[in-house]
Amino acid sequence: DVKVTQSSRYLVKRTGEKVFLECVQDMDHENMFWYRQDPGLGLRLIYFSYDVKMKEKGDIPEGYSVSREKKERFSLILESASTNQTSMYLCASTPWGRERDNEQFFGPGTRLTVL
Amino acid sequence: QKEVEQNSGPLSVPEGAIASLNCTYSDRGSQSFFWYRQYSGKSPELIMFIYSNGDKEDGRFTAQLNKASQYVSLLIRDSQPSDSATYLCAVEGNQGGKLIFGQGTELSVKP
Numbered sequence: 001d002v003k004v005t006q007s008s009r010y011l012v013k014r015t016g017e018k019v020f021l022e023c024v025q026d027m028d029h030e031n032m033f034w035y036r037q038d039p040g041l042g043l044r045l046i047y048f049s050y051d052v053k054m055k056e057k058g059d060i061p062e063g064y065s066v067s068r069e070k071k072e073r074f075s076l077i078l079e080s081a082s083t084n085q086t087s088m089y090l091c092a093s094t095p096w097g098r099e100r101d102n103e104q105f106f107g108p109g110t111r112l113t114v115l
Numbered sequence: 116q117k118e119v120e121q122n123s124g125p126l127s128v129p130e131g132a133i134a135s136l137n138c139t140y141s142d143r144g145s146q147s148f149f150w151y152r153q154y155s156g157k158s159p160e161l162i163m164f165i166y167s168n169g170d171k172e173d174g175r176f177t178a179q180l181n182k183a184s185q186y187v188s189l190l191i192r193d194s195q196p197s198d199s200a201t202y203l204c205a206v207e208g209n210q211g212g213k214l215i216f217g218q219g220t221e222l223s224v225k226p
Contacts, residue, residue, distance in 0.1 A: 033213075042203065042218035043159070090158055103149070104205075104214060106158035 003027070004107035006091055012113045019078040021110050023091030031094045032074035033104065034058075034066065036087040043090065049074055081114045088112075118142065119206050124221035134191040136220050138204030141185070147207040148180060148187045149214065154200045163189065194224045 007022035023032065031050045035043040035058075045058030047066040055066050063085060067075040074093075078085055088111050092104040118141045128134045136150075147166045151159035165171045165178040165187065177190040187206075191198055201221045205214040 031213075035216075040218060043216040045213070045215075048213060103161045103164065106160070109158050 004091060004093055004105050006089075006107040006110050008110050009108060010111050010113075012115065013078075013081050014115055015082060017078075017081050017114075019081050019112065019114075021076040021078075021089055021091075021112070023074045023076070023093075023107055024072050025093040025105070025107075026072065027093070027095070027105070028071065029093035029095045029105075030071070032068065033092045033094075034064075034074065034076045035090045035092065036060070036085075037090055037109075038087050046076065081112075083114050086112060086114045118215050119204055119217040121202075121204050121217035121220045124201075124219075125223055126220055127223045127225060128194050130194060130196060130224055130226050132194050132224075134194045134198065134222055134224070136189040136191075136202050136204075136222065137186060138188065138217055139186045140204075140206045140215075142206065143182075143185060145206045148178070149205040150176075150178060150187075150189045151203040151205060151216075152200045153203060153219070159203055191222075194222075196224050196226050198222060199224050 004025045013019050033048040034046045037043050044060050046064050049055045049068045052071050065077045088109050090109045091107040094104045121138050150163040152162050153159040163178040165180045171178045175192045179188045201219040203219045204217040208215050
């Protein structure tokens with residue numbers, strides 16, 4: 001079974017703090033994704049990566065950065081957390097090349113609250 | 116215009132009825148379509164994917180795709196209370212592995 005893990009299920013931070021969200025997958029997938037999910041807005045793509053040290057902006061990259069130093073690990077960084085970044089953050093991965101049935105496997109999510 | 120749109124919920128159906136969930140998309144070149152189920156407090160899980168026009172059946176679930184009209188639907192027959200969840204429609208994006216999600220439709224199946 002594919003396993004995608006995220007470093008924390010719940011996280012509470014203060015405005016202005018630097019926040020790291022970690023995601024690790026154990027199936028040697030090339031593609032990894034970070035989403036945030038808010039009520040009524042569905043999943044919105046923040047950043048994605050299809051190889052080590054590669055990153056691409058998604059639909060809402062402002063206020064976020066990412067790091068992919070190893071294939072299995074994709075980190076989301078909030079340089080200076082703000083209250084409007086309070087959300088559920090979901091990481092996902094998928095193997096390269098299976099575009100017709102490229103199921104994305106999701107981690108359990110991190111619910112981040114910024115006070 | 117949103118790229119992927121779903122019925123605004125919540126959708127409530129009685130146990131045993133057919134639940135119909137609809138999704139429209141704007142990119143006529145899209146080839147692959149997915150339905151994910153998300154229980155409250157959990158992460159999404161894939162239940163169906165489809166890429167050919169017509170119907171695809173898997174147990175109580177049927178996905179229907181009409182590329183000419185740019186819509187994809189999910190039918191759940193003999194709905195059960197355990198089907199109560201939010202259903203997310205997703206369409207492949209223009210870069211490898213990228214999906215574009217709709218906002219989701221909340222389904223409630225009443226016993």
